[in-house]
Amino acid sequence: MQINVDTGVMSGAMLFIKEDLKTTDTQVQLLAGILNVCALVGSLTAGRVSDYIGRRFTISLAASIFLAGSVLMGLSPNFGTLLAGRCVAGVGVGYALMIAPVYAAEIASAEIRGSLTSLPEICISFGILIGYVANYLLAKLPLVYGWRAMLGLGALPSLVLAVGVLAMPESPRWLVVQGRAEEALTVLRRVYDSPGEAEVRLAEIKTAAGLKEDVGAAAPALAGGGRGVWKELFLHPTPPVRRILLAALGVHFFQHLTGIEAVVLYSPRIFKAAGIATRNEVLAATIGVGVTKTVLILTAILLVDRIGRRPLYLSSLAGIIASLACLGLGLTVVERAAPHHPPTWAVVLAIATVFTFVASFSIGVGPITWAYSSEVYPLRLRAQGASVGVAINRVMNAAVSMTFVSLYKAITIGGAFFLFASLAVVAAAFFYLFCPETQGRPLEEIEEVFSQGWRERRRTSTVELPVSGGGKARGAMMV
Template identity: 90%
Template sequence: MGEEKQKDERKNKYAVRCSIIGSIISVLMGYDTGVMSGAMLFIKEDLKTNDTQVQVLAGILNICALVGSLTAGRVSDYVGRRLTISLAACIFLAGSVLMGLAPNFATLLAGRCVAGVGVGYALMIAPVYAAEIASADIRGSLTSLPEICISFGILIGYVANYLLAKLPLVYGWRAMLGLGALPSAALALGVLAMPESPRWLVVQGRAEEALAVLRRVCDKPSEADVRLAEIKTAAGLAEDGGAAGTAAGSGGKGVWRELFLHPTPPVRRIVIAALGIHFFQHLTGIEAVVLYSPRIFKAAGIASRNSVLAATIGVGVTKTAFILTAILLVDRIGRRPLYLSSLAGIIASLACLGMGLTVIERSPPHHSPTWAVVLAIATVFTFVASFSIGVGPITWAYSSEVYPLRLRAQGASVGVAINRVMNAGVSMTFVSLYKAITIGGAFFLFAGLAVAAATFFYLLCPETQGRPLEEIEEVFSQGWRARRRLTSSAAVELPASGGGGSMMA
């Protein structure tokens, strides 16, 4: 028994290792975000950029990520999940080299655009690969790995800012941005050692290869056989491997029609839920805090550049630590409790941050009340912690697991596109926004939008914890009112059932 248990644990660890390698691409995206927050201080000084150029530089990556995200789904349906990860790393490598060697603002912007395409690919493919190779009991944790990798990348970017700030101005920011090329090159080659997604292999009519992968990641051979049969059924393939519905190797044709033109009621609910949580993720203001944290700390009264960069490292550490906590909790307590608790913390933090910054802004220079300064700095950290323990990782985990197999890759790509649009909207307008309604007012606005996000998730996003991917479509077979009626009926019948049991005893 002990030997069999060790063998099962090795198989689980193999699935975890594959998911980790597949998620490392997200480190590059996080690094770019984190390092740019500090690099912009030096770029502005070296290239004499204005606030408009800074906002464009911050947001253009996400605009260009649209190109990557909208094409990545179709590409991954053609060439596979594994090669799509490798392609994302190659694109990001080219962008990092361009940014690191940029002699002027135009070249820097071009490099940022190329890197953005790679980011779009990475954000779409990493959680999809993790979801398709994981078993139901650890899927939430593994599909949250891209978010922890993003946070770890942001932290590395903050540390790089702090260490490389000591270089001469002309080299410092270029070294910060160019360093992303090294892990990109390693990942582009290293990812080829990973197995392909068994679900993609089934859709391509390569069931024997899929079974071989499943036997490496499942606890028992019998479980692998059962999962293969479930995947075939979900993919619309007959047991003999012939097409029963969707043709094998179709490359994802007809998916957009099924997603948006003629969706079934469950698919329509899935699309609304999956795209909606991407829409609201960045409306909580996370990009404003992460990308512009140096400006927020300056507004809160932290004066020196080194102190500001050191404080941003604290933000990165907090983000990483709480996402690790989320990974430990998401498969134990469920998506809904964690997500809604996260939003409660976000709303409280943003309201307090807005109040603290408003008081500081209205106080005489260098005479801000100590309590307001402490409140503003502390609530930056509580906001990041609240976001990272729920809204951050669960957005990616939830949106990658709810789609049926035939729609997953391209559905996820649309979600990433919306995510990038919202990210770009916040990052490219935050400076203008806080100049128009004050920096405190901007965070009060984000708090109100977080209330809307909580309402949306509570009403339209049912729990998916512990469900195999092939069964999740059933969760969306009923709307919110019907689910609520069933829950109420179950609550009424439970005491009656329990009482009857006692009488029979």
């Protein structure tokens, strides 16, 4: 959550940084995006690190790095120091975004895995909301202190997380790989209702890890420590691994191409463009965005294990496409009406569709991206595969946040959101074709889901199979 306090805070802090440090639009874009560029360093190393030191300690390490970055930002005397603090914090962001959903996926049972792996997204939203509220309250401080206090806030939740995570259990999957099967069984007994089910899951995990089922608690740690994973992922992937890689990396690629970072980070500018004039009104409106995002993600967490990943994700994209098209229309009308007063309907449409866009994103694309990409990899590839996904996620985040101002100046702010709407259409086609349903499947069975391509899955799902009693049943493979 500490990472996303920063995102929410930064959206408002940029208004004050620009005034206090006399930064240019280019410098503002650099500040907004550099955190995600530096997150690449964290995300690309976090998988290997977590395979060595464990999932829990990697979370603690991520929080500690972000803590250092927050302190540096809060004490920044100039633009250079502020930029350095953003870079340090970015490394912590990369670690945390990679490890949090992986840890949640590996600790959860199949019945609640979607909800637990979506929890990082609720932390994102709650953190952004806290940041928005902090902006509104701290805006009353003198200019020289206000934005520094806003950015320094991230140190508090980081400290709590760095220490608190040590009281949590380690991932049973990682423990098995380390040859600590007895400890893994203890954790699994806390996760599952019956000891028998826990033992069945342990046997499945051992098989997935390449151990024989009869290997006892004293089994040696698997050799390699994650070596050879890159070769298996990219140089010589099997057909199922190739499909998994396409799906897992694709959802990260498209998440930010829907424009969420532009709306969250630059919502004050969007509200100003829509006609909300004073700074307090703008900051108050952004709190509404944070509330909407948080409430809808809570709804998604309740639904993702009941109705599945695909229905939520595709419904979410339908809402995103409609909202972005209407937002583009409203902002275009407002912009073309200047310097005269814009039509009331256009102002209302622009403001309302910011909220409907955030709601649509938060009920599907936001949480499911993290849930889906963390659960599809086989155990041997999960940590480092997830790290590549986070790297792509951060690249796309940085690309949007560092170019949005330049983009809307080049093609107008309304044109920018029409562009995001068209990209969301491509995202919907991608998910429909390449991302099969994973709801309710144990982690050790998901590789089997990707054993067939889209056409084969489509054909299997429509073939009627005879069952006992003379009835017919459709193929079990879900499209």
